[in-house]
Structures are given as structure tokens and as C-alpha cells.
Amino acid sequence: DGGITQSPKYLFRKEGQNVTLSCEQNLNHDAMYWYRQDPGQGLRLIYYSQIVNDFQKGDIAEGYSVSREKKESFPLTVTSAQKNPTAFYLCASRLTLGIGELFFGEGSRLTVL
Amino acid sequence: AQTVTQSQPEMSVQEAETVTLSCTYDTSESDYYLFWYKQPPSRQMILVIRQEAYKQQNATENRFSVNFQKAAKSFSLKISDSQLGDAAMYFCAYSDYGGATNKLIFGTGTLLAVQP
Numbered sequence: 001d002g003g004i005t006q007s008p009k010y011l012f013r014k015e016g017q018n019v020t021l022s023c024e025q026n027l028n029h030d031a032m033y034w035y036r037q038d039p040g041q042g043l044r045l046i047y048y049s050q051i052v053n054d055f056q057k058g059d060i061a062e063g064y065s066v067s068r069e070k071k072e073s074f075p076l077t078v079t080s081a082q083k084n085p086t087a088f089y090l091c092a093s094r095l096t097l098g099i100g101e102l103f104f105g106e107g108s109r110l111t112v113l
Numbered sequence: 114a115q116t117v118t119q120s121q122p123e124m125s126v127q128e129a130e131t132v133t134l135s136c137t138y139d140t141s142e143s144d145y146y147l148f149w150y151k152q153p154p155s156r157q158m159i160l161v162i163r164q165e166a167y168k169q170q171n172a173t174e175n176r177f178s179v180n181f182q183k184a185a186k187s188f189s190l191k192i193s194d195s196q197l198g199d200a201a202m203y204f205c206a207y208s209d210y211g212g213a214t215n216k217l218i219f220g221t222g223t224l225l226a227v228q229p
Contacts, residue, residue, distance in 0.1 A: 033216065033217075040122075040221060041221060042204060042219040042220055042221040042222055043204070043217075043219040045216050045217075048216060058216065088156065090158060092158075097211065098208065098209060098210060098211035099210075099211060100146075100163075101146070101148055101160050101163050102158075102160075102217055103160075104157060104158035104159075105157070106155070106156070106157045107156050107157065
């Protein structure tokens with residue numbers, strides 16, 4: 001079945017540690033996204049990528065980094081510079097630039113202890 | 114900048130009744146998409162319905178329909194014959210059509226409860 005797989009589903013991190021959230025898609029979509037969800041704030045865009053080896057900052061990119069070495073994969077690293085990293089993270093993909101809807105993964109819940 | 118506003122943080126409906134969720138948006142573009150997404154307790158975002166701004170006809174998907182008022186920049190979702198499984202957070206979202214920013218902008222959501 002085609003879809004988006006995020007892992008891990010739950011992750012605990014100590015302050016000062018970097019963590020990487022995985023996102024893999026087999027939909028053959030060009031565009032991929034990372035959103036952060038906090039209670040009462042909807043979804044906010046962290047980074048997005050339109051093609052391999054290219055990505056753009058979203059609205060809240062500070063403290064995060066990404067890579068896009070393969071079309072299928074778009075991992076997100078939450079660095080120790082992110083001041084409030086506890087949140088729910090959603091990865092999504094889209095067929096191509098500005099066309100159609102986003103398809104979402106099941107999300108990853110990050111908790112900083 | 115484009116914005117999306119959902120003014121109803123919570124709504125409640127009786128099973129089998131009809132409920133309407135409101136959404137307004139602001140944009141200077143003429144070509145764009147509007148979406149309603151559902152987020153059940155599992156937290157995966159599921160597309161409910163999509164509307165292209167150039168289409169005058171309101172989109173429908175089974176029990177879900179929209180009232181798209183382009184001039185008023187309003188995009189409400191009507192759920193008919195509500196079922197217990199409809200209980201979820203509903204997000205309205207906007208996207209430029211073919212836009213350079215290539216992103217969806219989400220409202221803050223409406224939590225829908227369905228009473229048996």
C-alpha cells in the first residue's frame with residue numbers, strides 16, 4: 001500500500017540532545033513537508049522540499065534541520081538549539097509543486113525530559 | 114500573507130443530525146485550493162474534502178459538503194447524518210494553486226463532539 005511512514009511514533013529526549021525523526025514515502029511524490037502541531041495552534045510549517053537536494057525554510061525553522069538525499073526520504077533533526085521541542089510532528093507529501101492535497105503520515109510525538 | 118480563521122473552537126452535534134463548521138480565509142490570489150482535514154484521536158490527518166477556487170460548484174463527498182463563497186472568502190463544511198466516527202478535530206486549510214511557497218496554511222481547528 002502506498003503511503004507515508006514516520007518513525008518513531010514516540011520519542012523521549014534529554015535536554016541538549018539532537019534527535020532525528022524519519023519520514024519515508026512510496027507515493028512517488030516530489031514535494032515533502034514537516035509540520036509541528038501544538039495544542040490550540042493548528043499546524044505550523046517547519047521545512048519543505050520540492051525536489052531532491054533542495055529544501056526551504058518554513059515559518060518556524062529555527063532549531064531544526066533537514067536533508068533530502070533521496071526522493072522517498074525527508075528526515076527531520078531536532079537540534080539542541082530548539083528551545084521548546086516537545087510537540088507532535090507530522091510529515092506530509094504532495095504530488096508536485098502547488099498541485100493537489102497533502103498526504104500525511106501518522107506523526108511522531110517528541111517529549112523532552 | 115494568507116490567513117485561515119476557524120472561529121469555533123468546539124462544536125457538538127447529536128448523532129444523525131447535521132452540523133456546519135465555519136472557516137474564513139484571506140488571500141489576494143484568484144487561484145487556490147481549500148481543504149478540510151479531519152484529525153481523529155489517532156492523530157493522523159485525513160483529507161475530507163477539497164475545493165478548487167476556479168470551480169463554482171461546491172464539492173461534495175458522501176455526507177460531507179462545502180459551502181464555498183469566494184467573494185465572502187468563506188468555506189464552511191456541512192456534515193449530514195452525523196456518526197460517532199465523525200468525532201474529531203477538523204482543520205480548514207488554504208493553498209495557493211501552483212504557488213511558489215507550495216505550502217498549506219491551516220486554521221486552529223474545531224473540535225467536534227458527536228453525542229449518541
